[in-house]
Amino acid sequence: MNAESLHSHKGRYAYERLERVIHEKARLGILTSLLTRPEGLLFSELRDLVGLTDGNLSRHLKVLQEESLVSIQKAFVNNRPQTTCLLTEDGRERFLNYLQALEQVIKDAETATKKTTKSESAWLAT
Template identity: 40%
Template structure:
């Protein structure tokens, strides 16, 4: 396995929850609700919030808060920067896998 490539991997995406968040958001054509992510990833609300904050701080995702039937609703989507960074991350993973076959 080329060490050069592994060093280029963005460590932000290595975490299981953040990898799941990015995958779920990119697989969806629309925004994804916070509650749907909690259920899909089988994590607590607090845990998900921490990982969302990391991705938001790096401008990989953005959140939107609205009210539906007088209840707060948070939806998330991937930014252009996040899409490019995650696609680059996946490309590097593919290169690493190909190099060890």
């Protein structure tokens, strides 16, 4: 890569739109689960879908709630406490924006592997 082409590529793979609070692996699972259910998921349902312990799920939900990505509703149903977790409007928007950045990573990698495969075949053909 010469100096000029490198200059134009500065920060090309910085992926700044990959918001850190969303990027955490467990939270990615939580947000995807909630995206599939706009009407919300019970705490126990969500826990099973993402395969976390009660404690870990609570900690991640607290972070997501503080960031206004998720809202938590507590109610009593048949005299038993019930916790429902929902993606907020803002959370949905930010998560969809994050997913676009994620798609860019995959596109970049796909372009890279296609290029490699091409040069490998060219090399094999000689």
